Amino acid sequence: MDLRLSDQDRAFEAEVRAFIAAELPVDIREKVRLDRTLARDDFMRWQQILARRGWFTGAWPRAQGGLDWSALHTLIFNRVAGEMHCPELQVFGPAMVGPVIYTFGTEAQKAKHLPAIRDSSVWWCQGYSEPGAGSDLAALKTQALDRGDHFLVNGQKIWTSYAHFADWMFCLVRTSTEGPKQAGISFLLIDMKTPGVQVQPIRMMDGRHYLNAVFFDDVRVPRENLIGEVDRGWTYAKFLLAHERVENANLRFITQELARLREVAAEVGSGGRRLIDEPAFARELAQVEAQFKALEIGLLRLLSDAQAGQAAAPGTSSFIKIRGTEIAQRITELRVMASGPDAQRFQPDWLFGDGETPLLGPEHALGPVASYQFCRAMTIYGGSTEVQKNIMAKHVLGL
Known part of the structure; x- marks a missing residue:
């Protein structure tokens, strides 16, 4: 194992430093430096600056519009971004649901969602934890009844980061109670504007708002928004964790x-x-x-x-x-x-x-x-x- 950075790695680090110094808006940098709360527009402005260079999804394969960054280059980027007071990137799209979609999704799903993730025009959130399913995530109870051309979703998610900013959610739901609890879980993509989706803020001790509770009341999710197969969602969730x-x-x-x-x-x-x-x-x-x-x-x-x-x-x-x-x-x-x-x-x-x-x-x-x-x-x-x-x-x- 060689822990030294190669000349190529050092050149990439210098490139990242120069780009951030030139392109990170001063008002955003000062907000981050002073721990001030960022608005949705602050996050999106910076992410779209990165996206125009291909860096928002730099770790994606070139076949999916990425740059084939190695994990080491991703590490270098994150380290330099932290030193130079860049905003936290909202990774639910590029680092989480994006790889799931381009690995397990249909061609229609790829065509619809991947370009919007690459250019950071859409904000994603993660629907995993529930009041009774945190560390034991497989105990989740949010129900999705199969109605043929759609799923009818009822239940609740909690601790959902930035759901109030999100356009879409990738969500684990219960589609079967038969067999082991991991076997009856499916992976759905849910438009946050769908009737029946309600987002309630969870305010922190200092008044900040980035966590939410999300409620689903007879939410109709088109079958075309199912990733992979019914009851195979746990497989896709485990794949996501590897990223x-x-x-x-x-x-x-x-x-x-x-x-x-x-x-x-x-x-x-x-x-x-x-x-x-x-x-x-x-x-x-x-x-x-x-x-x-x-x-x-x-x-x-x-x-x-x-x-x-x-x-x-x-x-x-x-x-x-x-x-x-x-x-x-x-x-x-x-x-x-x-x-x-x-x-x-x-x-x-x-x-x-x-x-x-x-x-x-x-x-x-x-x-x-x-x-x-x-x-x-x-x-x-x-x-x-x-x-x-x-x-x-x-x-x-x-x-």
Whole structure:
């Protein structure tokens, strides 16, 4: 295994840096740098800038309109994007449902949906978790009755990220109660404008809104929106999970949070000293940076093995998920510590609006608490830490 970047990899990294420096709108960059809430238009503007260069779906095969990025190039892009304060990409289209459609979808489905994903003209959300089916996703109960030319969907999804922005949802539904619970699940594409679809916001402690509950009341979904075969949805869902290895490391988020933390630590404080010059803080920062570097090396090992056609060691993805989320949580704790008492202030017009009131205190103290609160959920969603440890115990230790 070779963990060194090749000349081609370094050239790609330089290309990404130059492109972002030239093309990322200043207003969006400043919003991200200060942890301010992004509007739908902010996300879409940046994604469409990337799409015009082919980078929004860079990891797709060339046959599907992509650039055949390796997993390593995807990692490099995410790392540089985090350092340079780019918005989080909404990956539900390009990294999740897109590969499912071009692998298992019909020609009509490919023609309808893939171009809109490539140019980022359509926003997708994921309909997986339910009130009684989170870590045990196969226990989902949202029902889809087969009516011949359509499915009649009733039920509820929860913790649906950005459903209030979404045009379409890819959704796991129950089409059969016979046999093992995984066997009766189907994979549907649902137009969010369909009558009977209702989105209700779930507001966070700081007032931010990015999660939702989605209700389906006699929603008619055309049969042409079924991916693959009825009752085979669990197969397609497992395929989708194989495309999430890089995302599970939270690389972009951690890189971005570290960049913010370093900026604060390098500033001269009211006492005339920099925080980075305080031995206790410098030790904490060095420790978390070393942990992050170890995570990067572990991820590079995983990607290097995959490119060489070697199967990942059992439990590797679970390990990366655990370490990535724990490191992210620790960095946000350090950001709160670095801001001191200023982190306690709350100015909604600055976080959610145009900043109409005078800024009270340093600008770097606007968002640390919001990031800290957001990170509390990282060790729960996408498979909790406890679930990941059980997976490792089973597949690594044979317990």
